[in-house]
Amino acid sequence: MKLILAKWILTCDDEFSIIEDGGLVFSEQIIEVAKAEDLKLKYPGAELVQTKPDSVLLPGLINSHIHLEFLENNSKLRYGDFLRWLDSVMTHREELMEKLNDENLSKSLDFIAKTGTTSLGAISSYGFDLKACVASALNIVYFNEALGSKPEMVDTLFADLKARFENSRAFASSRFFPALAIHSPYSIHPILTKEVLKIAREENCAVSAHFCESEAELEWLEKSKGGFVSFFKKFLNQSKALIKPKEFLEQFKGLSKLSFTHCVQAGKEELEYIKELNASINHCPRSNRLLLSNKLNLAKLEGIDTSLGTDGLSSNFSLSLFDELRYSLFVHDEQDINTLAKDLLHFSTKNGAKALGLDNKGELKAGKDADFILCSLNGISKKEDLALQIILHTKFVKSSYILGEKIV
Ligand SMILES: [Zn+2]
Numbered sequence: 001m002k003l004i005l006a007k008w009i010l011t012c013d014d015e016f017s018i019i020e021d022g023g024l025v026f027s028e029q030i031i032e033v034a035k036a037e038d039l040k041l042k043y044p045g046a047e048l049v050q051t052k053p054d055s056v057l058l059p060g061l062i063n064s065h066i067h068l069e070f071l072e073n074n075s076k077l078r079y080g081d082f083l084r085w086l087d088s089v090m091t092h093r094e095e096l097m098e099k100l101n102d103e104n105l106s107k108s109l110d111f112i113a114k115t116g117t118t119s120l121g122a123i124s125s126y127g128f129d130l131k132a133c134v135a136s137a138l139n140i141v142y143f144n145e146a147l148g149s150k151p152e153m154v155d156t157l158f159a160d161l162k163a164r165f166e167n168s169r170a171f172a173s174s175r176f177f178p179a180l181a182i183h184s185p186y187s188i189h190p191i192l193t194k195e196v197l198k199i200a201r202e203e204n205c206a207v208s209a210h211f212c213e214s215e216a217e218l219e220w221l222e223k224s225k226g227g228f229v230s231f232f233k234k235f236l237n238q239s240k241a242l243i244k245p246k247e248f249l250e251q252f253k254g255l256s257k258l259s260f261t262h263c264v265q266a267g268k269e270e271l272e273y274i275k276e277l278n279a280s281i282n283h284c285p286r287s288n289r290l291l292l293s294n295k296l297n298l299a300k301l302e303g304i305d306t307s308l309g310t311d312g313l314s315s316n317f318s319l320s321l322f323d324e325l326r327y328s329l330f331v332h333d334e335q336d337i338n339t340l341a342k343d344l345l346h347f348s349t350k351n352g353a354k355a356l357g358l359d360n361k362g363e364l365k366a367g368k369d370a371d372f373i374l375c376s377l378n379g380i381s382k383k384e385d386l387a388l389q390i391i392l393h394t395k396f397v398k399s400s401y402i403l404g405e406k407i408v
Contacts, residue, residue, distance in 0.1 A: 001027050002404070003046035005036045006057035006374065008386055011364040012349040016342050018383045024057060026370035028404045033364050052398075054378040056390055058345070059364050060118025060371040060400060061321045062352025065208070065261045065282035065309025068122050068129040071108050072099040073313045079290040082214035083227045089314060090235060096314075097128065105132030108319060113138055113408050115320035116397045118371045121208060121259070121282070121309065121356045123181050127164045134171045137407040139371070141206050141356040142168050143181035146196045149189050149242060158195050165199065174403065177357075179206035179257075185248035186217050186228065186241065193251050206257035206357040208282070212245060212270065213262035214292055221245050249273050257357025261309065264288055264296045271300060280305040280355035283347065286327050287311035298332055298343075307355040308347040321348055325391045341387035370404040373397040 002025070009022035011033060023036040025043050032039060039046075073096055078088040109132060112120065119139035122129065125147060133140045144164045148157040161180075168178040180200045182193050200207045212218055219226030224240045232238040246269060252258055258279040260266075266274070274281065283296050283306050298306070308328065310319050325344050332340055353362030360369045375394045380386060400408035 001025060001031065001043065001046045002049050003039055003043055004049040004057065004374075005051055006055040007053060008056045008377075008380065008383065009033060009364060010056065010058040010345065010386060010390070012059050012345055013363050013365060016346070016387070018386060020383060022057070024364060024370075024372065026401075026404050028370060029360075030364060030366055030368050030370050032366050051374060052376055054376045055398070056375045056377055056386065057364070057372055058375070058390070059349040059362055060373050060402065061116045061348045062119040062307065062356065062358070062362055063112070063117045063309055063319075063321045063324075063348070064121040064259060064280070064307035064352045064355040065284055065311055066120055066122055066319060067125070067312025067314060068105060068108065068133070069100060069125055070096060070312035070314035071104065071319070072096045077314055079315075082216055082291050083231060085291045085315070086231065097126065100128055102132050105129055106135065109133075109136045109138060112319050113400055114396050115322055116373045116375070116394065116400065117321050118373065118400060118402050118407075119352065119356065119358055119361060121206070121352075123208065123312075124164070125183075127167065130168060130171070134176055137175070137402060137405075139175045139177075139358065139361070139402060141177045141179050141358065143179045143206070143208050144168055145181040145183055146192055147183040147187055148192060149187055149236060149238060151189055151191075154189050154192050157192055161196060162199070177206065179208070179357075181207065182209040184210040184213070184217070185243055185245060186220055190243050190251070193248075197251060197255065200255060204256065206259075207252065207255050208259045208261060209252070211248070211260040211263050212266040213264060215265055215294070218245070218265045221248075245270050246273060249277065252277055252279070259307065259355040261311075262288065262296070264292060264294050268300075271304065275304050280307050280351060282307050282309045282355060284309045284311040284315075284324075285331050286317070286324060287315035289327075289331065290315050295331055298335070305351045305354050306347050307352040308344065320395075322391065322394050324348075329388070329391060338384065338388050341391055344391065345387050369402075371402050373401075374399045
C-alpha cells in the first residue's frame with residue numbers, strides 16, 4: 001500500500017471536486033482519496049511516494065479514438081476537404097503501412113504515455129499494431145475494425161475480421177481489451193455490420209463506429225448524391241448508398257459499451273437516437289478541423305456523454321491528448337473558458353472511460369483502478385483556475401501510474 005501526496009488533487013468526479021493538500025492511498029486500486037494529514041494518521045504503514053510541493057494529481061487521460069496504424073503519415077496526406085483527404089489515403093495507404101514497424105509503434109506509445117494518456121481506444125484496420133499494443137504498459141481497448149461494402153466480399157471480409165478478433169482475444173488481460181469496430185455507414189455492407197455486431201453482443205465487448213463525419217457522407221447516405229458519387233464509382237463501382245443514417249444507428253441496439261466518432265453532421269433525430277442508445281460521442285476536434293470545414297456543436301449534445309480523441313496521425317499532427325485539450329479550448333470559443341476546461345477534463349477522463357467500457361477508470365475515487373498522472377503547476381492560488389491552467393501548461397507529465405504501477 002502506498003500514499004502519494006499532492007498540493008492539488010483533481011478527482012474528476014461528477015462535481016469536479018478538488019482537494020487541496022490531498023493524498024491518495026493505493027495498491028492496484030484506489031483505497032482512499034482525502035486530505036493528506038488525515039491519510040497520514042489513518043495509514044501510518046503506507047509507503048510514502050515523495051512529490052514536489054507544486055504537484056497536481058489527476059486521473060490518467062483516456063484517448064477514446066486513435067488509429068496507430070497511420071502513424072507514419074507526415075505531410076503526405078491532403079487536408080481541407082474530406083474527399084480530397086480520403087482520395088489521398090487510398091493513394092498512399094500501402095506505402096504508409098509498409099513503413100510501419102513495432103519500433104515506431106512502441107516509440108509512439110511511449111510518447112502517448114509521457115503526455116499523460118493511460119488508456120486508449122485504438123482502432124485497428126489490419127492488425128499490424130497488435131504486437132506493440134499487447135506489449136505496451138498502457139490500457140488498450142483494441143477495436144478490430146470491419147470495412148467493405150461489396151456484397152460479394154462480405155463472407156471473406158467477415159472471416160478476416162473474425163480471425164483478427166480471435167487473434168487479439170488470445171492476449172486479453174487486465175490492460176488489453178479486445179473489441180470490435182464498424183468503419184462507417186458508407187463503407188460497410190449492412191450484412192457485415194449485422195454479423196460483426198452479433199459477435200459483439202455475444203462477447204459483450206466495446207463497439208465503436210465513425211458516423212456522420214462529413215457533409216459528403218450525409219449527402220451520399222441520404223440521397224446517393226454529392227462528392228461521394230465519383231469516389232464510389234472509381235474505387236467500388238457502386239452507385240447507391242446501402243443504408244440511411246438512422247437505419248445504420250438502429251443496428252447497434254442493445255450494445256452497452258458503444259461509441260460513435262465525429263458525428264459533426266448528425267441531425268437532431270440521429271442525436272436523439274444516439275442518446276436513446278446510451279452511446280458516447282468521440283470528439284476529435286483537430287481531425288475535424290483538418291478534414292472538414294465544420295466543427296462539432298457541443299451545445300447540441302445535451303444529455304450525450306462526449307469523450308475526446310486525437311484520431312490518427314492521418315488526420316492530426318500529434319498524439320498528445322493535452323495538445324487536443326489545448327486546441328479544444330480555443331476552437332469551442334462560444335463557451336466560458338473555465339467551464340469548458342472542466343468539461344474537457346471530464347471528456348478525457350470519466351467520459352472516455354464510459355465510451356470504452358472501462359467502468360473502473362476515469363475518476364479518483366475509492367474502489368477505482370489506481371490510474372493517475374502527476375503534473376506540476378507553481379502559480380496557482382485559487383482552485384477554480386486549476387482545470388484551465390493544467391490544460392494550458394502540461395506538455396509532459398512528471399509521472400504516470402496504471403493499476404498502481406509506475407509506468408512513466
Ligand atoms: Zn477515426
